[in-house]
Amino acid sequence: MTAGGERPFLDVRDLRVHFPTDDGVVKSVDGISFALERGKTLGIVGESGSGKSVTSLSLLGLHRRADRKGRGGARISGGIWLDGQDLVTASAEEVRRLRGEKMAMIFQDPLSAMHPFYTVGAQIIEAYRVHNKVSKPVARKRAIELLELVGIPQPNTRVDDFPHQFSGGMRQRAMIAMALVCNPRLLIADEPTTALDVTVQAQILDLMRDLQREFDSALILITHDLGVVAELADDIMVMYGGKAVEYGTAETVFRQPEHPYTWGLLGSMPRIDRAVQDRLSPIRGNPPSLINVPAGCAFHPRCPYTAETGGRSDTEIPRLAGSDPGHLVRCHLDPARRQEIFTEQIRENL
Amino acid sequence: MLTFIVRRLFAVAGLLLVVAFVTMVIFYEMPQWGGQTPATMAVQYVGKQPSPAAIQGVIHRFGFDRSFLVQYIDYIRTIVTGTTFSDGTQDIVCKAPCLGYSFRNYQQVWPTILGDLPVTFSIAAGAGVLWLFFGVASGLASAVRKGSLLDRASMVTALLGISLPVYFLAPLLSLPLAYRWSILPAPGSYVGILSDPGQWFLDMILPWTCLAFGLAALYTRLTRAGMLDVLSEDFVRTARAKGLSERRVILKHALRAAITPIITIFGMDFATVLGGAVLVEITFSMKGIGFLAITSIQNGDFPMMMGVTLFAAAFIVLANLLVDVMYAVADPRVRL
Numbered sequence: 001m002t003a004g005g006e007r008p009f010l011d012v013r014d015l016r017v018h019f020p021t022d023d024g025v026v027k028s029v030d031g032i033s034f035a036l037e038r039g040k041t042l043g044i045v046g047e048s049g050s051g052k053s054v055t056s057l058s059l060l061g062l063h064r065r066a067d068r069k070g071r072g073g074a075r076i077s078g079g080i081w082l083d084g085q086d087l088v089t090a091s092a093e094e095v096r097r098l099r100g101e102k103m104a105m106i107f108q109d110p111l112s113a114m115h116p117f118y119t120v121g122a123q124i125i126e127a128y129r130v131h132n133k134v135s136k137p138v139a140r141k142r143a144i145e146l147l148e149l150v151g152i153p154q155p156n157t158r159v160d161d162f163p164h165q166f167s168g169g170m171r172q173r174a175m176i177a178m179a180l181v182c183n184p185r186l187l188i189a190d191e192p193t194t195a196l197d198v199t200v201q202a203q204i205l206d207l208m209r210d211l212q213r214e215f216d217s218a219l220i221l222i223t224h225d226l227g228v229v230a231e232l233a234d235d236i237m238v239m240y241g242g243k244a245v246e247y248g249t250a251e252t253v254f255r256q257p258e259h260p261y262t263w264g265l266l267g268s269m270p271r272i273d274r275a276v277q278d279r280l281s282p283i284r285g286n287p288p289s290l291i292n293v294p295a296g297c298a299f300h301p302r303c304p305y306t307a308e309t310g311g312r313s314d315t316e317i318p319r320l321a322g323s324d325p326g327h328l329v330r331c332h333l334d335p336a337r338r339q340e341i342f343t344e345q346i347r348e349n350l
Numbered sequence: 351m352l353t354f355i356v357r358r359l360f361a362v363a364g365l366l367l368v369v370a371f372v373t374m375v376i377f378y379e380m381p382q383w384g385g386q387t388p389a390t391m392a393v394q395y396v397g398k399q400p401s402p403a404a405i406q407g408v409i410h411r412f413g414f415d416r417s418f419l420v421q422y423i424d425y426i427r428t429i430v431t432g433t434t435f436s437d438g439t440q441d442i443v444c445k446a447p448c449l450g451y452s453f454r455n456y457q458q459v460w461p462t463i464l465g466d467l468p469v470t471f472s473i474a475a476g477a478g479v480l481w482l483f484f485g486v487a488s489g490l491a492s493a494v495r496k497g498s499l500l501d502r503a504s505m506v507t508a509l510l511g512i513s514l515p516v517y518f519l520a521p522l523l524s525l526p527l528a529y530r531w532s533i534l535p536a537p538g539s540y541v542g543i544l545s546d547p548g549q550w551f552l553d554m555i556l557p558w559t560c561l562a563f564g565l566a567a568l569y570t571r572l573t574r575a576g577m578l579d580v581l582s583e584d585f586v587r588t589a590r591a592k593g594l595s596e597r598r599v600i601l602k603h604a605l606r607a608a609i610t611p612i613i614t615i616f617g618m619d620f621a622t623v624l625g626g627a628v629l630v631e632i633t634f635s636m637k638g639i640g641f642l643a644i645t646s647i648q649n650g651d652f653p654m655m656m657g658v659t660l661f662a663a664a665f666i667v668l669a670n671l672l673v674d675v676m677y678a679v680a681d682p683r684v685r686l
Contacts, residue, residue: 062590072497100593107591112584116683117606127592162682178592 007081008035010059010186010218015078015088017051017058020071024291028054030242031078036235038185041212041219043233043250045226045265047287051242052222056188059220060105061087061095082186101131103186104179106208109195110171114163120147120174121159128181146177150207169200173207180211187212188220193228205231226269230254238262241288241298244320248327258322258329258338260303263346281349297332305333305341354686355675362667367426369663370656374422377652378414388414394650395453411435411453412652425450425656449660450653452646459657463639468542470638473561473630474623476554480562482616485569486609492570493577494600504570511567516560516629524556537634561630565619569612576608583607610680614673621669625662 017029029051036042044052057063059080064073080087082103087095107113114123124143125136132139140159147155150173163171172192179187189208193201209232212219221232229236229250236253238246238261246259257263264283285302288294300306300313309332312318320330331338381391392408393400413421432446442458444451449459488508492501514522520537528536535553543550580586581604589603590596626640635641639658646654678684 060591062587096593096595098593099591105588105591107584107588109584113588115585115589115603115607117610117681126594130593164683178588 007084009038009083010036010220011079011081012059013079013081015055015058015080016076017054017063018075019073020066020075021291025075026290027242027293028290029058030293032237032239032242032244033078034235034237034244034247036186036218036220038218039212039216040234041221041232043221043223043229043236044239045223045229045236046239047224049287049290050239051290052239053190055239056105056190056220056222059087059186059188060099060103061090061092062099065092097131100127100184101182102184103188104182104184106172106175106179106187106189106192108191110168110175111163111195113175114171114178116163119160119162120166121161123163124159124174124178124181127178131182142181143177146181147174150174150177150180150211151203152177168196169203172196172200172204176204176207176211180215183215185215185217186220187215187217188222190222191224192221194223194225201228202231208232226265238265241293242290243298243330244328245299245330246328247320248322248324252324252327256327256339257342257346258327258335259299259331260305260333261299263342264302266350267346297330308333308337351675351678351686355671358671358674362664362671365667366660366664370426370660371422373656373659374418374425377655378421379418408453449657452651452654454646454649454651454654459653462642462654463657463661466638466642469540469636470624470627470631470640472543472550472554473557473627473636473638474620476558477561477565477623477627477630478616478620480558481565481569484562485566486573486612488566489570489573490577490600490605492574493581496578501574505574508567508570511563511570514564516564517633519563520556520560520630520633523559528556540634540636557627557630557634557636560633561623561627569616572612572615573608576611577604580604580608610677613680614677617669617673617676618666621665622662624669625665626658 012035013033014031015029015033016027016031019026019028032051032055034042044055046052054063058074058076059082063076066073066075076088078088082098085098087098090098114120118126121140121143124146125139128134128139128142129136134142144155144159147159152158152170152173158166158170163174166174172195176192192208193204196204205228208219208221219232221229223229233250236246236248236250237244238253238259240261246253246257246262253262257266261283264281267281268283283302288298288301294301294314296312296314296316297303297309297318303313306313312332316332318330318332320328322328323335329335329338333341382388388409389405392405392412392414395408395412396404409415413424416424428444428446428448428450430446432448433444435442435444435451442451444458444460447460449463451458452462488504492504495501524534524537527534534555535549537556539553541549541553583604585607586599586604589599594603624639626638626643628640628644630636631638631640632644639661642654643658643662645651646658674686678686
């Protein structure tokens, strides 16, 4: 395949990120594939420990790689092509040059993600000057411009404030400004609103949507909150135990979800229009250990429908497949049966 | 900030008053609880077979015949205003800050301390540079290459440094370097920096090394632990995500955060050494503040002991103040 040509802007193929430890190999990400074009948003959804943050960090090359003997860091295999360039085989220095410039990241907790001893402006200026040979005054102008763009009032003076002098929402705006300063074409947001007040969350999501349109960047939104994904995502990938269990357009995943785990996620979302006496229905059990992933389908210990798989659930790993190429599900249940269960038992309770 | 400093300076003065009180209780009052009388204490200061009149004179001169509180107030007052002593034959004018007069060696306390200060300062300044630089550098290298051969070697050296006392290290180094090969001057040699800077530097190398080794070891461990802490912080990940070079991530982002508490501790340690690097001064026969403290204790030289104690305490409380101010300058989140 020729570089850039037919390949999607971001193309991830069979990505595996394994961490060797004394207790065994932690398979944080175990063979996920997805594609993303510029201007589009992919939502990656899952519980803590499902591998979604590890996925995002490996895209940026932020894991310490294992040495030749496979020790002391992450073993990464598969392919990550960004704009035709393979990031898995690229040298650390090549990936470093791309970081911040072509791909940038917005982190969960902006207070701890910004350096407490440097001003917000200094940190944005630094991010800009790593990749652009400009003088400090020019970079400062750019920083003020960005702060204004993300809606910080009086950016001329706030640029010299320290992160602790900003409110939580303002800090996340500043964080976004820092991520956008080099005009990256891939933006990864890891739980960007989780640490914020509910009232501020919607503002930040709106801002991200507007900016994505303006910059025409590809956006990966990592979250455990399906509500956040519903706001922004074009595609949704649901992760469980380091693997994708459901992957499709936001529309199909919300309208016709087929994996029992996705049902569980949807069922545990509070809804204002639901009668008060209806309890939330949490998913029973705990997320799997990534060292000893349950045999067969990783979700089977928590799945209420294992009886219908004919004993395959704990012996055979289901393939990620679907009748519709735009909607893939990793489940032993027959697609028709899944749709039936959803229509008859699940939908009314959501 | 300014009001903070002024307020703290008052606190410093108060603290020193307390230190003076406690020291006086220890040196003047406690012997009497143990059965000593003013007369037996005074006897040590007169010649053999003293006349009762001579003893009485000493008791009066030291103020043993007055109540403790009066003695204390008198002591504080003379620090501020100065006074005039009489050693029986002539009057000695003691100008403020008058810390008293040593009847042991017929010297005023304050000028004696000032005279010994350059020696201690020479030791402290050079050793301070050494231990801060080597401690931070090796701690940094250890943290960045955690688990490597370098890390293990520096941790072993650090353990050695912490366990080796100065009086053991000093002969260990000076036997080959000074006595056998005569590369460095032997212990006991000291020339002021003003009279011969080159010789001064050579003289100081061994004392500096001996003092700095143990402290550098401590700082290696402090820096390593601090760096390992900081390297797992979110803002370090952010710095990497921005595409900064690893060098810049380590030096500008991680070290900047890790070094702040180390500078604080350095301020305290430096002040402590300035108040007398006792072991080094004794081992190398260098007549600094620590040497003065030890000899005055051996001689039962009360005014000198009091003076040195107060002087060392003043260094430490002032360093404390300085460190707090520096912390506020270094960490924008701290407001004074």
